[in-house]
Every structure is written in C-alpha cells, then in structure tokens.
Amino acid sequence: MIGRIIYIGLNKLKRDIWARIFICVQLVLIIYLFNLTIGMWRHETYILNMVNTMNLKNAYYCSNDFESFDSTNTVSIGEITQAFGKLKNQNKTTLKIKVYDEEITKNITLPLSKGIWFEEYNGKELPIILSNSYAKKYNLDINDTIELELQYSTEDINVQESFDVECKVIGTLNKANYHLTFSSMGNYLIWKNLFKQDESVALIGSSSISAEPLSGKMVFLKNLDDDSTVLLDKLGKLSSITSSQQITKNSKEVMSDKLKTQIIMWFLILALTLASLTSNNMLEKIYEEKEFAAYYMLGLDWSKCVLIEIFRGVIQILFSFVIAFILLKLLHGDSNYKTLIIDGYSYLLSIIMVFCVYMISSLWMIIELLRTNPIVLIRRNE
C-alpha cells in the first residue's frame, strides 16, 4: 500500500507542477533565512559554549602589562607572545604565530578538530597547532614536521629578529579557528575580545621563545583563599583585572541584547512560513477536500489520505531543502564558522521547523476531512 500512496502522491505533485514550484520557492527562501538566522545565533553562542567547557573558574584577565610580579604557590601568570612565520623556502601565506607559555597551555585547552593539546605532548620537537583552514589549504596533517622562519619585533619596534625553528604539527584547531589572544580593549570585556578567529594562525607551546609580548596577562588562581585575595588586590593596583565570571556575565548581556532582535526575526520567519503555506492550502482546499473525499469513498481510509498529504509535503520540503542547501553553500560557504555556523544540526532543525509548520497548515484540512462525510465534501466543493 505504501507504494500506491507514493504513486498517488507523485501524481498529485505532477498535476499542479507550477503551483508546487512556487510553494518550493517559498520553502527555499524560508529554509535559507532560517538557517542564516540560526547560523548567526549559533556563531554568537559558540564562544560562550567553548569557554564553558574550559573550566576557567579561577582565571582573571589583566589588561595592562606589568614588569614583574612575585608569583607564589597560590597564583600563576600566563603570557602570550607573538611572531610571524613562513614555511621555510616556500612561498606560502604568512602565519600569525601565537606563542603560549606553560601556564597558558596548562590552564586553557582550546577545542581541536584533530590531534592533541600541548599538555599531552611529550616529544622533543617544538609542538605547533595549526589553524584548520591553513592545514587544509596546504595539506598539512598531524605528525608532519615543518620548518618555520620566525620573525618578530623586539622592544625596539624598528628591530626585527628572525630565526628558524623546526616544529611538529600536533593538532589543528577546530573549524571556527578560535584562539586566545590579547589586544587592547576597554573595561567592558567579553569573551569575543579574548578569543579571536584567524584563518592563518598557528599556536606554539613554549616558554623558551621570547617573541614580542602581547599587552595583557592571564592570572590563574590555584586556590581561592586569603593569600590569593591579597594577591588579587595587589594585582588590581598594577592592572585592570577582570574575572572570568565577570567576562561571562558581560558576554551574556551582549548576547541577550542580540537575542531580543533575533527573536523578532525568528518570529517573522515562522509567521511568514505559516502564512504562505496556509494561504496556499486555503487556495487548494476546494480541490484537495474533494479529491480526498473521492479517495475515501472509493476505499482509502483517512489515515492513508493523511499519509498522502504528508508524503507530498515531505517531497516538497526535501526538494526545497536541497535547493536551499546549494544556495547556502554557494553564498555562505566561505563565511561558515567565520560569521555564522551552519551545519547538520541547523539543516535538521530547519527541516523539522518547516515540516511542523507545513503540517500545522494542513491540519485544519485534515480535521475537516475527519469530521465531514465525504459525499457532503464532494457536494460542497463541486
């Protein structure tokens, strides 16, 4: 019987092909818009989710650099230095190199798509983690050894130092290419100020490379006790200090403002979907009711009529989805993970959303079929 339902459903689709094409155009636009909105929102929440997995409860960001500070057993201070690197003797894109010291690599683990974090590495060569895009672009994989020509400015900005290092690729960042970096920023600190995206970045885990230090430090408390409170007070006098909890709070505030705008957009998209599909179903009502009533009279029970309607909906939704998928890939493939995140979950969510709305828009017709005698429906719609 399923075969017959598919056969009837396909015949119904074939009959009003132009009307179906216009419905598909509406669905394509809706799936496209929905994915775009969801993708933008997921990109916004990505950093916060990433930070949540890092367990940065006792981490603080100090905005100003300070010459020295007596670290004790209760506190450790992490620094990042910066250099530029080129693959030796190869004319390839210059890499921005971030050198994480031991305290950073010990307390912060960035999400990787492949390989291991610095803390797990115990080889002799200098470990390097490449950005996902760079590794893909130049076909570099974990366990590859690369020779880098490093360049950085010294304190005297006019003097450039350079030297060659051999590094072992131990991992690649995940698709979003987020990495920790410090840059000058205001007092209202959010995680987006600290975690940046870059397609041509590489991280080196080393405390022995003295490249150009970035202004700012991360302070990690080992225990939250009286000693550490005193130390934080001391640090507060040297620099503007913000706790990770405060940064999270700020980030959530910024996101909640954005969410308010996006909720309106989501609502509009849903309303648009529902209105367009319902209006279409209303226009088709006369034909559909009569046709299903005829099928019922001639030996099809209502559940199968509903199945035909669902099948027809599924075909249209899937067809529209394929077109929307191609459009999203063509128009936003390059932006994926840079300004928005569209992946399997977004696609699935958009299909479920459109399917639910499609079914809701068909529901009243199904209810009408269930509660009215088919001959009455035929008479009414003749």
Place this chain on the structure above:
Amino acid sequence: MSYIQLKNVNKFYNKNTNAEVHALKNVNLEINKGEMVAIEGVSGSGKSTLLHILGCLDLKIDGQYYLNKECIDKKTHKQLAVIRNKRIGFVLQQFGLINENTVVQNVSIPLLLGDIGLKYIKHECLSVLKELNISELADRKVSQISGGQKQRVAIARALVNKPEIILADEPTGALDRKTSNGVMELLKKINKQGKTVIIVTHDKEVSKLCSKTLRIEDGHLVNY
C-alpha cells in the same frame, strides 16, 4: 436472511447536545441480492443519511447493519475501506470526479486503491469504458466532457472493481431527461447483470424503473 439488512437503525447527529438531530428513526430494511431499489424522500427526510450508512461511509449508528450476513457496524475503518473498495460502487449526482485528471485516471482510482498490479490497471479501465461505449473519452480530461459523459465515467468508475452493490445518489439529478434516460438504462443493464442497485432519488420517473420503491419520511421508512 436478506443480502442487505438494517435492524432497528437510529442515527443521531450532535447527540446529547441542544443541536441534536434524530435523522433515522428505528429503520428496518431488507434488500435481496440482484434487486434494483429506489429510496424516495424529500430533502432532509434522511435518505442521504441512509445511503451513507449503506455505503459504509458513516457507521456511527445505533442498531445493526448486515451485509451478506456479515455484521458491518462493528468493523474498523480499515475494514470498512476495503468493503467500500471491493463491494460497493458509488455514483453521485455531482459525479465526484477529479476534473484535472483524465477519464482513465479517474476510472482507475478504485483499482489503484486495491491490490491489482499497476500494469493491469489501464487494461481493466479501458475494458469497462468500452463496455459503456465511452472508450473514445479515455484520454480526455474530465473538465472537457459533458454532464452525461461525466455520469457514464462515474458509472465506469463504480463498476471497474466489479462490486456487488451500486449505490447511486440522485444519479440523474444534474442531467436533462434524455441523458437521464440513458443513464437509467445503463443502471438497469448493470442490474440485469446481477448487481444490486440502490438509487436514492426524488424523481418518480426514476423510481418507476426500479423493482422496489421505499419511501423515507422524517427519518421513518414507510410503505415497506
């Protein structure tokens, strides 16, 4: 026992509400196999309700319905759908055809909903259209044919699955006298082939052509 039997059938709409309608009142009915029966009644008398019950379209009734000694009123929706498909053919005043489809597509619906192989369907349809002398209409869209032709197509659709019973609801209601006579002749021919034909009508001329006439008044079956 008769081929079709209704025992003490009552039908209510909106039961136990202020809008309750008692559409059929204690109806007892017996129709033998091969009979051609007219059910007469004015508008609102309950004749259409009776037809819906006989056609297994609405069996929310009080009372019993037996079809060939089989109790029908307790069947599931799925079983009733099979009965409608295999044992009953419907002919309606409004034809109930899908105007955007061709004649052969319309006639094929009961076969499509049954279990006959797809490759035999067209052949079966063409043979019934030939029998009714309308095979030349096979590939025409229903919207392009006349009312009389539409009713013949509806009869072809009713016959294609070789049912035992033909239920006709005002089959000549939308046709002129000449075309009506043609349709009635066709129904008589079908009846002579051994099929039970039940016609709901308010047209005395139609009733005269039937072997038995039942009258329904305000939900009661009279002169039975």
